[in-house]
Amino acid sequence: MYNFEIEKPATIADAVKALGRDEAQPLSGGQTLIPTLKARLAAPSVLVSLHGIDEMKGVCLDDDGRLCIGGATIHSVVAKEAQAHYPALAGLAARIGDPAVRNRGTIGGSVANNDPSACYPAAVLASGATVVTNKREIAADDYFQGMFATALEEGEIVTEVKFPIPQSAHYEKHIQPASRFPLVAAFVAKYADGVRVAITGASEDGVFRWTEAEEMLSNSFAADGLKGLTVDGSGMISDLHGSGEYRAHLVGVMTRRAVAAMGG
Amino acid sequence: MPKDSGIGASSKRREDIRFLTGSGNYTDDINIRGQAHVYFLRSDVAHGTLKGIDTSAAEAMDGVVRIFTGADFEAVGGMPCGWQVTDRHGQPMLEPKHPILAHGKVRHVGEPIAAVVADTLEQARDAAEALVVDIDELPAVIDMKEAVRDGATKVHDDIASNLCYDWGFVEENKDAVNKAFEEAAHVTTLELVNNRLVANPMEPRVAVGDYARGTDEHTLYTTSQNPHVIRLLMGAFVLGIPEHKLRVVAPDVGGGFGTKIFHYQEEAFCTFAAKACNRAVKWTSSRSEAFLSDAHGRDHVTKIELALDKDNNFAALRTDTYANMGAYLSTFAPSVPTWLHGTLMAGNYKTPLIYVNVKAVFTNTVPVDAYRGAGRPEATYQLERLVDKAAHELGVDPIALRRQNFITEFPYATPVAVEYDTGDYHATMDKLEEMADIAGFAARRRESEAKGKLRGFGVNCYIEACGIAPSNLVGQLGARAGLYESATVRVNATGGLVVMTGSHSHGQGHETSFAQVVAEMIGIDENMVEIVHGDTARGPMGMGTYGSRSIAVGGSAMVRATEKIIAKAKKIASHLLEASESDIELKDGAFSVAGTDKSVAWGDVTLAAYVPHNYPLDDIEPGLEETAFYDPSNFTYPSGAYACEVELDPETGHVSIERFSAADDFGNIINPMIVTGQVHGGLAQGIGQALLENCVYDAEGQLLSASYMDYAMPRASDLPFYDVDHSCQTPCTHNPLGVKGCGEAGAIGSPPAVVNAVLDAMRSGGKNVSHIDMPVTPSRVWAAMNG
Numbered sequence A: 001m002y003n004f005e006i007e008k009p010a011t012i013a014d015a016v017k018a019l020g021r022d023e024a025q026p027l028s029g030g031q032t033l034i035p036t037l038k039a040r041l042a043a044p045s046v047l048v049s050l051h052g053i054d055e056m057k058g059v060c061l062d063d064d065g066r067l068c069i070g071g072a073t074i075h076s077v078v079a080k081e082a083q084a085h086y087p088a089l090a091g092l093a094a095r096i097g098d099p100a101v102r103n104r105g106t107i108g109g110s111v112a113n114n115d116p117s118a119c120y121p122a123a124v125l126a127s128g129a130t131v132v133t134n135k136r137e138i139a140a141d142d143y144f145q146g147m148f149a150t151a152l153e154e155g156e157i158v159t160e161v162k163f164p165i166p167q168s169a170h171y172e173k174h175i176q177p178a179s180r181f182p183l184v185a186a187f188v189a190k191y192a193d194g195v196r197v198a199i200t201g202a203s204e205d206g207v208f209r210w211t212e213a214e215e216m217l218s219n220s221f222a223a224d225g226l227k228g229l230t231v232d233g234s235g236m237i238s239d240l241h242g243s244g245e246y247r248a249h250l251v252g253v254m255t256r257r258a259v260a261a262m263g264g
Numbered sequence B: 001m002p003k004d005s006g007i008g009a010s011s012k013r014r015e016d017i018r019f020l021t022g023s024g025n026y027t028d029d030i031n032i033r034g035q036a037h038v039y040f041l042r043s044d045v046a047h048g049t050l051k052g053i054d055t056s057a058a059e060a061m062d063g064v065v066r067i068f069t070g071a072d073f074e075a076v077g078g079m080p081c082g083w084q085v086t087d088r089h090g091q092p093m094l095e096p097k098h099p100i101l102a103h104g105k106v107r108h109v110g111e112p113i114a115a116v117v118a119d120t121l122e123q124a125r126d127a128a129e130a131l132v133v134d135i136d137e138l139p140a141v142i143d144m145k146e147a148v149r150d151g152a153t154k155v156h157d158d159i160a161s162n163l164c165y166d167w168g169f170v171e172e173n174k175d176a177v178n179k180a181f182e183e184a185a186h187v188t189t190l191e192l193v194n195n196r197l198v199a200n201p202m203e204p205r206v207a208v209g210d211y212a213r214g215t216d217e218h219t220l221y222t223t224s225q226n227p228h229v230i231r232l233l234m235g236a237f238v239l240g241i242p243e244h245k246l247r248v249v250a251p252d253v254g255g256g257f258g259t260k261i262f263h264y265q266e267e268a269f270c271t272f273a274a275k276a277c278n279r280a281v282k283w284t285s286s287r288s289e290a291f292l293s294d295a296h297g298r299d300h301v302t303k304i305e306l307a308l309d310k311d312n313n314f315a316a317l318r319t320d321t322y323a324n325m326g327a328y329l330s331t332f333a334p335s336v337p338t339w340l341h342g343t344l345m346a347g348n349y350k351t352p353l354i355y356v357n358v359k360a361v362f363t364n365t366v367p368v369d370a371y372r373g374a375g376r377p378e379a380t381y382q383l384e385r386l387v388d389k390a391a392h393e394l395g396v397d398p399i400a401l402r403r404q405n406f407i408t409e410f411p412y413a414t415p416v417a418v419e420y421d422t423g424d425y426h427a428t429m430d431k432l433e434e435m436a437d438i439a440g441f442a443a444r445r446r447e448s449e450a451k452g453k454l455r456g457f458g459v460n461c462y463i464e465a466c467g468i469a470p471s472n473l474v475g476q477l478g479a480r481a482g483l484y485e486s487a488t489v490r491v492n493a494t495g496g497l498v499v500m501t502g503s504h505s506h507g508q509g510h511e512t513s514f515a516q517v518v519a520e521m522i523g524i525d526e527n528m529v530e531i532v533h534g535d536t537a538r539g540p541m542g543m544g545t546y547g548s549r550s551i552a553v554g555g556s557a558m559v560r561a562t563e564k565i566i567a568k569a570k571k572i573a574s575h576l577l578e579a580s581e582s583d584i585e586l587k588d589g590a591f592s593v594a595g596t597d598k599s600v601a602w603g604d605v606t607l608a609a610y611v612p613h614n615y616p617l618d619d620i621e622p623g624l625e626e627t628a629f630y631d632p633s634n635f636t637y638p639s640g641a642y643a644c645e646v647e648l649d650p651e652t653g654h655v656s657i658e659r660f661s662a663a664d665d666f667g668n669i670i671n672p673m674i675v676t677g678q679v680h681g682g683l684a685q686g687i688g689q690a691l692l693e694n695c696v697y698d699a700e701g702q703l704l705s706a707s708y709m710d711y712a713m714p715r716a717s718d719l720p721f722y723d724v725d726h727s728c729q730t731p732c733t734h735n736p737l738g739v740k741g742c743g744e745a746g747a748i749g750s751p752p753a754v755v756n757a758v759l760d761a762m763r764s765g766g767k768n769v770s771h772i773d774m775p776v777t778p779s780r781v782w783a784a785m786n787g
Ligand SMILES: Cc1cc2nc3c(=O)[nH]c(=O)nc-3n(C[C@H](O)[C@H](O)[C@H](O)COP(=O)(O)OP(=O)(O)OC[C@H]3O[C@@H](n4cnc5c(N)ncnc54)[C@H](O)[C@@H]3O)c2cc1C
Pocket: A025, A026, A027, A028, A029, A030, A031, A032, A033, A034, A050, A071, A072, A095, A096, A097, A098, A101, A104, A105, A106, A107, A108, A109, A110, A112, A113, A117, A118, A119, A120, A152, A156, A157, A158, A159, A179, A180, A181, A182
């Protein structure tokens, strides 16, 4: 790790100000950033900790009935507090990493990082959630822009994520045996106006919506209906844990299982 | 009735109190006043010409004490290899130089190029980044078969080729074996890979070198399984320090699994640098460094063939193995694919003719050496996969085919040079069949199928050679060391004992089980016996712990020393009791005169030895301390039968282990609980190899599985509740305790059962897959079923 200064603002406004400093970077749960620093793969001169910003923490319902989760809310809190409102999302949070990771890692950090194998991006995209920053509100469909790429600008922080609550939803993941991140996972969310399916872990472009499956499921919500539907393996990640072809196959399996778990 | 103390009792592990309460003393806990820290700059290319290192900018940086490069070690020996294998043609293996810091060339990713010693580790690391290293990259040789092709890039320019040796065993049998294949009624052939593994002990390696200028004494604290061996190798061959000026201490060590047997550059460096800098020098490996610098394990590619006669008797066995040595010869690397592997190819079977060929190959990868089981898992895996394959080809029951070919008469001289002293393979198989509830399998399979899953059952047998080894024999085989063990038993005046053993405990529980043996022999409380190990200044000599040798060899030395103690104590007792020595009996910690009620307590005898007022000073010396060296007359041969039941998800390829049964014959058992724990740990590593662990290089020699993000360690949730039994006991006939050793069995015996079970599950789903390589990951299973 290289030396750095640390700022611990108590408000979003102060955090934004601190992020204006030269080579400043937000630090949330540190579950991604700290290992990166230890390996000396990043060298920010100032870390701005979001840990002490109370207005970025917590789970609540807004007037539109959306589930709003503060950007600095840790996974274990989401696992507990979202359970009554959005069990599929709570279940996703409950199965990220291990207890140590869940007690530090945050939704804001996960969504900002947009690891192609992360869990939350699938929920955010499948829910058509809104990513709220210190500056603006960004629709999920515009927010995720490829592996580790998002619509966030320099110094912009994710302060909240607002999830419209679906009629039903399910997150089905097949883990990569070493990291236990998803090798492929599908988040299926059923709303009055249609079904959304988001896939993480599989594509070289990061999380994506499987629109063909969405169309079929919106017409008829049945796992069997998806049987003949396949995704193309060519744009899929291929590594020592599985070929693109295998991942493409798992996209179908995970989606069908999610639908079946929702009774479809 | 289970005993509550002594031999056969499940005494609680006394060392666990300090391990579990944070009061252990590991090497990283050792900090010497004024110590400096070293950071090793390691090669990030697999192969290249090292043209120069500019240290000037780095030297000027804050806190830097001194920067070392290969040139600083020109006057010093290279890393020694402890075993010389002779090839098929009677020629010694090729043995390249192995520098402490790279010199002239770099040969694997992770090879240390320069060492920066600084006041703090961060300063050392900062300065290492300022080193300017000039490397001309060369093509890397990674694939073993490519490496031995004519014209292949050479890992070492100063030796003839990348072929370290071409070993044939038993060379004289070769023609007869080939002839038996021509005459066979059936031949089963199998090609397989024994996947490369990273040992991953929980505690990474650490070395602290210290030097006392006033007395010219060196001390090395290190995470080693055999501190005396390190003292000998490093002192005599590398740094030229006589043993009486060098102390090596291996305190609490957090797991070794083989990879802490070897003498490593970092140890020699810290010892050397402490004198050069006149300051203690400490190195603690990071986990990332461990992946790139701890010797790896396994990595064999094999073709194996079995010839059977018309009645399905095994007629001959022939193997052709490529064994990866990595870029340099690690300390015992040459012995693993040869003498620890070829000699085990008979397994549990009376195959009359066997020929084993092994080509050891240099590649631009981390050196490969012994890892839990070392050679024996590779032998077992080949043989037990092959026998299963033969059974399916012939349409016979795999267990029946095994039983038909079991060795049943002992001692049994195999055609691969070893003689099994005892065993009862039918007994362990009987036990296994009972434990595995074979009768209930069909119902369990139906249950799985109702859930859309496939269920498979697989078995295997194993035999291993432990208690390594008769020194004169291993000397003939190329070992550059003896393989005896020593123990000193020191009885204090007040009756307590300290046993200094050359065995080393790095998790095995010796402090408990060794004490049980001595306590039982004398008839005193276990708590009166303290076991000391891991310090060359305290114990007489030691060959260390590996190859499941501690109780069989180290324990035997301790028994011999204790026998000497008892013999002398009886002399003292006979004097005190005024009786003839031959009438003295020792029972429950008291000496008595046979047939009388005259007796004297253990403590009175020991006190007399140190306060010899009333003492036979004309006959014997005062004091009560004895040393014994024990050199075994043979290996020991634990054996067993294992069964695995898996459930396979045909859609994802995921395999879960639902049941695992292990019936072992370890001979006599000192502490059943510790033995069970050893088997559990071994099974976790064997199942880890079978399902999860894989050390993978790309074609350029970059390690792809270089962290836990990509190297899958087994976790509790990957493992079932094991069913373990060691009630089948055929005691070893040639050591005083009748023990065989249990440390590696689980890792040796489990991989084939897992793979056999997976293939059985696939067959039940209509997919006749004849082989799948480890690790049996979901993606491989899916590919095999959909290929
Ligand atoms: C062992 C382990 C296992 C894991 N397993 C999983 C898993 O199974 N599934 C999964 O999805 N994840 C997994 N993770 C990742 C973890 O869930 C974290 O969510 C993730 O690392 C990022 O969150 P964080 O709060 O730790 O962010 P940090 O590490 O603090 O930050 C990550 C990045 O985001 C930036 N950042 C942080 N917060 C914000 C913000 N509010 N606005 C803008 N930028 C921000 C930082 O500058 C940094 O670049 C695992 C991590 C570990 C260590």
